[in-house]
Structure formats: structure tokens, C-alpha cells
Amino acid sequence: MENVTDKYDQLNFHIVLVEPQIPNNTGNIGRLCVATKSRLHLIAPLGFEITDSRVKRAGLDYWKDLEICYHDSFWAWYETVEDKSRVFFFTARTDASFYKVNLKGGDYLVFGKEADGLSNEITQEFKEQLVTIPFPGKVRSFNLANAVAIAAMEGIRQIEL
Numbered sequence: 001m002e003n004v005t006d007k008y009d010q011l012n013f014h015i016v017l018v019e020p021q022i023p024n025n026t027g028n029i030g031r032l033c034v035a036t037k038s039r040l041h042l043i044a045p046l047g048f049e050i051t052d053s054r055v056k057r058a059g060l061d062y063w064k065d066l067e068i069c070y071h072d073s074f075w076a077w078y079e080t081v082e083d084k085s086r087v088f089f090f091t092a093r094t095d096a097s098f099y100k101v102n103l104k105g106g107d108y109l110v111f112g113k114e115a116d117g118l119s120n121e122i123t124q125e126f127k128e129q130l131v132t133i134p135f136p137g138k139v140r141s142f143n144l145a146n147a148v149a150i151a152a153m154e155g156i157r158q159i160e161l
Contacts, residue, residue: 011067013038013103013155015148016110018074018118021047023055025114027063028145030055034062036152043071047113074122081108087129090151091118092141094130101131103155114144 015038020026026042033040048055050070055063071077081087087108088101112118123130133142133150142150 010037010105011039012036012105012159013152014041014106014108015039015152016041016043016077016108017113017144017148018043018110018122019045019047019113020144021114022144023048024057025143025145027055027057029148030066030068031062032145032149032152033067034065036156038152039067039069041069041071041077043074043077085129087126088131089118089122089126089129090132090147091123091130092132093117093123094127094132096131097134098131098151099134099154103158105159107155109148109151109155111144111148117141 013036015029015033017026017029017040020042026046026048030040032038042050071080078084078087083106086104086106087110088098089110090098091112110118112122133147135142141147
């Protein structure tokens with residue numbers, strides 16, 4: 001993991017992207033992390049170079065303010081988590097509604113890659129911590145950046161109540 005200086009007085013969330021594939025999504029999520037005072041964790045392999053202009057363009061001029069950590073693998077990241085009970089894995093492969101989770105500052109919100117979501121290995125290992133964002137319409141899932149925004153803003157709503 002890259003050493004970072006905590007730029008925020010109070011960290012709200014850790015947003016974890018497991019093997020993200022689309023630079024624009026990662027850029028948008030980075031901007032969201034700055035807006036929500038959240039740390040972004042990127043787990044390799046990435047489907048793009050972090051220097052890709054599309055990442056920075058989507059992140060606008062906020063990229064310099066982003067607190068970001070890079071991890072070589074899922075398990076390397078997982079070893080850094082102090083309270084493993086505060087990790088929530090987002091997937092369409094569960095009926096457990098994210099809206100029933102009581103979030104706390106410092107929680108980890110984990111999302112899989114755009115094409116496949118979280119691996120079967122991860123969803124099998126962490127069955128009790130899987131959550132989904134329920135929706136009534138006829139779609140399989142949300143765009144990654146949209147899903148992260150929904151989760152982060154619901155977390156902000158809960159913390160600020």
C-alpha cells in the first residue's frame with residue numbers, strides 16, 4: 001500500500017474498487033471521494049493506467065485532493081483492514097438490502113469490476129457481508145460510478161442525521 005497523509009479531518013468512508021476497468025468511472029468515483037471525505041482504494045490489476053487522461057479528466061481538478069491507496073491484490077488490501085466486521089461487499093448476487101445497514105464513519109464499501117462484479121471467491125468468502133442496492137426497474141445492475149455514489153450518499157445521510 002502506498003503511504004498517504006490523511007488530508008481529511010474526519011474520514012467518512014473507504015471506497016474500495018476491486019480491479020476497476022473503466023478509467024472514467026474511477027475518475028468520477030475519485031471526485032466523489034473528495035466530495036464525501038472518503039479514501040479511495042484501488043486494487044490491482046487495473047484495466048487502465050492511473051495516468052490515463054480519462055481518469056484525470058473525469059476527476060476534474062479535484063484529483064490532486066484525492067486521498068488514494070494502491071494495493072497489489074485483494075488479500076493485500078484486506079490485511080490492512082482493522083475492523084473486518086465493518087466491510088460491506090456490494091453485489092447483485094444477494095437479497096440483503098444495503099439500506100438496512102447502519103453505517104459508521106470509517107466503514108469500507110467494496111465494489112467489483114464493471115464487467116463481472118466481485119469474484120465468486122470473494123462473494124463465497126464473505127457471504128454474511130454481501131449487500132445490494134435494490135431497485136424496482138428491469139436492469140441487472142447500476143453503472144459502477146452510480147452505485148458508489150448511491151452508497152456513499154446514503155452513508156453521508158446516515159452519519160449526518
